[in-house]
Amino acid sequence: MPKKVDVVLVALTSPIKIGIYEQNRLIELIESQERSSDVLPQLYRDIFQKYEVEKLFYANGPGSFMAIKIAYIFLKSMSVLKKIPLFATDAFYFNANTPIKAIGKLHFVKIASEIKTQKLEIAPDVTFSLPDVLDYNEFSTIATPLYMISAVGQ
Numbered sequence: 395m396p397k398k399v400d401v402v403l404v405a406l407t408s409p410i411k412i413g414i415y416e417q418n419r420l421i422e423l424i425e426s427q428e429r430s431s432d433v434l435p436q437l438y439r440d441i442f443q444k445y446e447v448e449k450l451f452y453a454n455g456p457g458s459f460m461a462i463k464i465a466y467i468f469l470k471s472m473s474v475l476k477k478i479p480l481f482a483t484d485a486f487y488f489n490a491n492t493p494i495k496a497i498g499k500l501h502f503v504k505i506a507s508e509i510k511t512q513k514l515e516i517a518p519d520v521t522f523s524l525p526d527v528l529d530y531n532e533f534s535t536i537a538t539p540l541y542m543i544s545a546v547g548q
Contacts, residue, residue, distance in 0.1 A: 397421075400449040401441060404488050404522045405430045405465040406457035411488075412437060413524035414445065420526050430464045438472065447478055451533055453522070454482035455540030456502040456509060457494055462539045470537070481530075482537035484509065488522040495520065509540065 399421070402413040410430055414422035424441075426433045441447065450469050455462045473480035485494055486504040493501035493514060500511045501518075 396444065396446045398448050399445045400451060400528065401438075401445075401447050402524060402528065403434075403450075403452040403465055403469065404485070404524065405434070406453055406455070406461050406485055406494075406522060407520065410434075410437075411522060411524055412441070413528075414441065415528045418528040418530065420524060420528070423524060430461055430468075434464070434468050438468075442476075447476070450478050450480045451528070452480075452482055452537070453485040453488050454537060455485060456496070457485055459541055462541060466537070466539045479535065480537045481533035481535060483533045484540055485522065487532050488524065489520055492518050492520060 397416055400415040400418070402415060404411045409425040409427050410433065412424040413420050414424070424437060426437065450473055452465050452469050454466065469480055472478065484504065486509075491504055493503050493512065495517060496502050496511050499513050499515065499517075501514045502509055503512045
C-alpha cells in the first residue's frame with residue numbers, strides 16, 4: 395500500500411523544487427535544473443507511481459509568467475484528471491518574504507497581505523525553499539496564477 399502524501403511544487407526559478415509531505419511533514423525533496431515543461435510530466439509520473447497523492451499544492455506567483463503558467467496548467471490538469479484538490483499560495487511563503495524580481499529594477503514585495511512592485515537598486519538573491527512542516531492555513535483553494543502583469547507596467 396503506497397503512502398498517502400501531499401505534493402508541493404515551486405517552479406518559479408531553477409531549480410524546480412517538489413516536496414513530498416506525509417501528514418504535513420516533508421519526507422522527500424526532489425530538485426531539477428531542467429525546464430518545467432520538459433521535466434514535470436516525468437517527475438509527477440514517478441511520484442504517482444510511488445505514492446498515493448491526496449492533495450496538490452504550488453506557488454502561484456508572482457514570478458516568471460511562463461513558469462507560473464506551465465505549473466498551473468500542468469497541476470490543474472492533474473487535479474481534474476485524477477480528481478485531486480489543488481491549492482495555492484504566493485511565492486513569498488517559500489522565500490521568507492524576500493523581494494522577487496519583476497522586470498528591470500522592479501521587484502515584487504509583500505507588505506502585510508498586499509503584493510506590490512518596488513524599485514530596488516540592489517537585487518537580493520532569491521532562493522525558494524520548502525518548509526519542513528507544511529502550514530495548510532497558508533494555502534487557498536483559489537489556485538489561479540498571480541501573474542501580476544499590471545503591476546509590472548507601473
